[in-house]
Amino acid sequence: MISERAGFKLGFSLGATFIFYFRRAGILLFCLGLNVACNQEKEKSRLAYPKFVAVPKTELFFGKRVEDQYYNLMDLKDPEVVAWFRAEDSLAERYFAENKLMPEYLSRFGNLENRSNQNPSRITISESGDYFYLKYDDSTKNDKLFFRSKDTSQEVELFDPLQYEDGSFQISDLSPSYDGLKIAIGLKREGEFASTFVVFDRASDELLHEVITNVNPDFGGIEWLPDGSGFIYLYFPVVDKNLPGYKKNSFSVLYKLGNKPDKRTPVFGKSTALNISDDFYPKVKISSSQDKYVIGYVASSGDFYDAYITDIEDIYLGKPNWKSFFTSEDKIYYDQGEIRGNQFIYRQAEAIGNRLCIVDLNRPNFKNPEIIAGADADDPITKFTVTKDAVYFCKSHFGVDVSLYHVDSTLNIAKLTLPFRPGYVSFFGSSSLHKNIGVGMDGWTSDFKRYYIKEDGTFELEDLVKKADYPEFDSLVSEQIMVKSYDGSDVPLSLVYKKGLQRNSKNPVFLYVYGAYGESMSPFFFPMFLDWAAQGGILAFPHVRGGGEKGEEWHVQGMKTLKHNSWKDLVACTEALVDQKWSKPGQIALYTNSAGGITAGMAVNERPDLYASFIAEVPRMNPLGLESSSTSSSTSYLEYGSVRDSLEFFGLLHMDPYQNLVPNKRYPATLLFPSYNDDRIPLWDSGKYIAKLQAYNISENPILMDIDYQYGHDTYKGNEESIVLHSKIFSFVRTNMRD
Structure with a gap:
């Protein structure tokens, strides 16, 4: 089972697909035949995709005509639309049923996950x-x-x-x-x-x-x-x-x-x-x-x-x-304010990072608060908690190197010596009524552990979460390099690989990006990812703009009309992997989820030659369609922009992977995992992108949509569903690597 920490970070994982059968005739014609030819360990597939008669719609926004070519796919009650989605899902299931790497991954991932299966969660x-x-x-x-x-x-x-x-x-x-x-x-x-x-x-x-x-x-x-x-x-x-x-x-x-x-x-x-x-x-x-x-x-x-x-x-x-x-x-972070007696202690965004402050609840003055700890753009304060007579807070250097601090009742700050060098820290068991405080910690190659902080500042291991042994990961190392983006900005890029790996341009890369909502790509220990590095590959995590690795300004620089910075940072990081001979085009797989679909999808649109495959779970691929739709209740316009604002509309159009697909282009192998029950990103968002990509792509690379009819957007999945899902992901990646 995914650890408590990784389960939170990877809670968007989709489970095994339930096939929803709906019979139709007429304009939908499909063939589920799969012609698979094996070449050593690689398979190349020619797929006959389900046919669909598109009904476009053209709308006028601020003098700009925008055509939505697959507008009719938004009607999820139309039997013909439902049947097309069913056929797409059946094609994906057939693909994986005949993928010769699936049994290998199911066995290996099952072994990895079952080692921690009895650990508690929530x-x-x-x-x-x-x-x-x-x-x-x-x-x-x-x-x-x-x-x-x-x-x-x-x-x-x-x-x-x-x-x-x-x-x-x-x-x-x-x-x-x-x-x-x-x-x-x-x-x-x-x-x-x-x-x-x-x-x-x-x-x-x-x-x-x-x-x-x-x-x-x-x-x-x-x-x-x-x-x-x-x-x-x-x-x-x-x-x-x-x-x-x-x-x-x-x-x-x-x-x-x-x-x-x-x-x-x-x-x-x-x-x-x-x-x-x-x-x-x-x-x-x-x-x-x-x-x-x-x-x-x-x-x-x-x-x-x-x-x-x-x-x-x-x-x-x-x-x-x-x-x-x-x-x-x-600019007080919504999840970072605590009451202690008549004090309100909170984390606040500044132009150069985040700071910790106190105000008196009887006379709150947020314009001139008492400062506990100041801001630092490269090492922003990421979280804090309070106890009866102390405050504890964390800083995270570029999102991956965490330090922990204790603040006493006189506001003296002391840095604590951690049991190991973590990439992520969370607090538990704290209260303004007692002195007890615990921290959970993990990193790219360090499994999740929970400790109590003793009064002398030392750490005592809690016994609730049992340690699982992963000797196959002992030789893995991690590092962070800086990459110059197109505009000169320094973008952190985290790498995990096997000690002794040679930079000879032959290494397969699994690249995971997000870059939205100010969420940092903080390190997490996840055996099914680490298996990639243990098998000789490289895990790469670009900390692009739109995330929070350098504070709120890093987030702002990847929002709305500045969203292009997110995918251009990603492209720069991918090019750096090639230029520095870590890997080469054809050996790089791109993976994302949810809002990361915009960043990854636009990078694929602009540089499809860089990526062998593109995989996304519950992704946002048509933000313009969602923001102009009346079918979804959402405040995502705060992140991406609104069609009611002229500048933000053009930003939405510019960042939309679906709208920016180009015909007669060679796109990488693509696998999307949307959810039928997603309450945030409707099924048609992925459906329109896949339909258009299948029509526009001139390469033989498979373009698939594996639909989850069981879970929602970020519902936590069980052990078996997670194993099946990640076996699909990595078998697809391996199958579609090219020399």
Whole structure:
């Protein structure tokens, strides 16, 4: 199973595909024949793609006519469209059924993943110090909820979702009350947007009668009231994607245990006075059982939110008096603010990096706060946490080299000596009521470990996550080089390979890029990736603009009308791999997911000769189509731009991989993994790109779309699905390498 840390980073992985059969006739003609000729270990395929009669649509934006050639693929209720997607998926499944490398990867990846199969996931620690976590059951192929007291190593099974109702649910979230006596458990059926929450009472060892519906913990989960008498959650009135208002007009509600589940008291968002857009998500945060205030955030896909504050006592009465706290223009990171007594401690973006600050809640002055730690563009502060009398924060040099600091009550800063050199650090078990604090750490070649920080600043290994042995990775090394982009900017490029590898231009490269939403490509330990390097290849991770490796300005330089910097940085990094003789065109595979589809897709459009293959999971390939569509509720325009703004429209058109495909061009082998149940990027986004690419491509390279009809955009997949998915990815990569 993917480790807790890698599972978070790779949670977008898609599972085995369920074939959705729909019969049609008429204009759809397809042939699923596959003529495979083997040449040593390589296979070259001639594919007959499903035929589809395109119905284009032309729209006028600011005097520019834009043709959407496969506009009719957006009608996912049309039987002919559904049948075309089914045929494309069947073709991909047939391809992998006949790929001779699949059995090898299934066996090897199964061996790797099963070594850590029993490690817990979704580890949560209550304020009282007790553990709650999931463990995978091989016999039933599902996760169960377990409890372990802070005072013992004995674990107790609390809940098995297979025993709930018809057994069709999986655990999607867990949230214990501050005292750990009650646990809100999110349950979700495959393919559904919303979770159902039930409450387990440890005192009675049973589920309470509460059944809370219309919640999606990815957008806003359970926030327990300080006294444990109930909780606040983000309620979605419409959770069926086929109905008007889907995902819109959400608001936070108060629920008291013992009431009828449909007795929801609106407390944040459902107010004309606050004037919150129907596309935003008004959610709240409560930091501890001693909090006197509740903060309400107007959430979106951006980094910075407007925030409001009210007294906790008013929340109990169901009559909050919200006052403006700070605005998005203050550039306070949405997930990086903590209340401790009458202090609000937060991380704030500056032009040269990020800084840590404090304001007094009685007299908050965000224009002139007290500074805990200053900003550094090359070594930005990435996260922090608070304890009873200290603050801990991390810096990350170019996104991969992490340092950890302790701040005492007098604001003296001390750098801690870490057990090993990590590329990623996360905090756990902290609270403003006690001194306990833990950190999880891993790196490109260092497996995920959890430590408690002792009072003297040393580290003690926690015993919950068991170490798995991977001797085949002992010879792997990592380094980061700097690459000059087209405009002279220095772009970090991380490499992982086997010690002693020769730079003779013959090394196969698996290149993973993202570059959006200010997310850094921070190191993670993932055996199925590391296998590539152990077999003699190179893993390459370009830290392109659009990410957060150099602070918020690095992100801004890859947004909206500046998005071209992202893919030009990627092209520069790929060219550097060639120029510095790490590899050569034909031996470089490009991989991405989600928003990274724009960066990778445009790099392929501009330099298809550089890449042997292009693989993307739940990718965004038609951002102009999504932003101009009325079928999706999204605030992604904050990242990419809006069709309602003339400059941003042209930026969207320029960054759109689908719109910028060129006919009669030799494109690399392409494999997309969209999801039918994706609540963020609709299936037609990938479908239009694949249809157009199949029509325009003049090479013999396969162009495939393997559709997941089971999961959503970033639903965590089980062990077996992950093994199948990555076996497909790497068998496709190996098959399509060329000399």
